[in-house]
Amino acid sequence: MQHLIERFDLPFNVDTGLKRALTLEKTFMQDGVELKPGARVLLQFLHRNHYSVALASSSIKSRALDILTSHDVAQYFDQFTFGPDVDRGKPYPDIFLMACAKLQQQPADCLVLEDSEAGIQAATSAKIPVICVPDMKRPNQPYADQATAIVPSLTDVITYLKSVR
Template sequence: MLKAVIFDMDGLLIDSEVISYKCYKKLIESYGYSFTMDDYVKDYPGKQLKVSLQFIKEHYHLDYDIEEKFQLFHRLETQFMQEDGVALKKGAKELLQYLKNHHYQIALATSSLPSRACHILDMHHILSYFDEIICGSDVQRGKPYPDIFLKACERLNVLPSEAIVLEDSEAGIQAAYDAKVPVYCIPDLKQPGKEYAQKTKGILSSLLDVITILENM
C-alpha cells in the first residue's frame, strides 16, 4: 500500500536548473574555459554542489578553495534568482494539494542546503505541505547513492516499497533505484538514457500525471 511520496526539488518542483547552469558557467568561464548547456546536463543535475565543485577542480586542473567557491555559487544563485525569479513546475501545487487531501505523507529529498530549500518552498507557499525535509547535509553520500531516499523513508516511518520517488535526473533515478523505492521521472533538461529509463516505473510529462497514476492504483 502506498503511504508516501518523496519529491526531488531542483528541476522537479522548481524550474531552477537554468539558474544553476548560469552559476557554473560564470565560475568555469572565469578561468578561461567554455561551458555549454550540454556540458551542464551531462554531469551536474541532481548532484551535491560540493561534489560538483570538486569535479570541476579536478576536471579543469584548477587550484581553488571548495568552501570559497561554495559561498560564491550561492551568492551568484541568489543574484540570478532575484533577477530572473524561479517558478514552480507545472502541476506542483495541484499534486501537493491532492496528496494532502488523500492523506499521503510527503517528503522532500534534495541535495540543496536546508536554508535554501526551506526559503524556496516558503517563497512559493508550499513549505507546509511537507512532513519531512531531507537535505544533502543530512546524509554522508549524496545522489546517485541511495542514502537520502533511505533517510526519507526512515523519517516517514515507511518501507521503501510503501513510497514512490519523483525525480528529474539520472543521479536521482539511480539513487531511488538502489534504495529500492519505485521512481517516476519527470524530465527537465534531459530525457534519461535508456539504462536509467529502464530503472523507472515510468517517464511522465508533468507532475499532473502523478495524480492520474495515483487515481488508478
C-alpha cells in the first residue's frame, strides 16, 4: 500500500488505503472472481503432460483457495505458497524460492508465470525464468527485458512450452 501511495501520489495514508482496498475486495469477492482466460486449458495441459505446478500467490490462503475451488481447478496444483508464508513479499524472491523447495526443484528448472512487475523482479531475483502474461498493463521496459517471454494469454504459454520441450 505504501508503494502505491507513493507511486501514484494518493491522498491518504496506509491505514485508509488498506481499509479502502479491503472494502473493494469484499465487493469483488461477493461478485465472484473470474479465472484469467486460458487458465483452465493451461492447467489441464500441464496436468496431462505431468508438469508439477505450484501456486505462489501474495494472497492469503483462504482467499486464493476459495477462488480456485469455486472454479474447480485447485486439484491441478501440487503445492501452494501464500504471502503470509514468507517474511518478504514480491519483489523479493522468497515466495518463489519456497515454492521451488516445496516442489523439490531447482529454480533454474522451474518457470514462473507473472502479470506484475514486482513478480517479474521476484522471479528474476530467484533465478527462475519468467513468462509475463500481462493483465491490466504491459510491464515497463526494464521489467519486460527481464522476462523470458511476454505472451498475450495463458494459452500462449502452451505454445512456448511445446517449443522448448
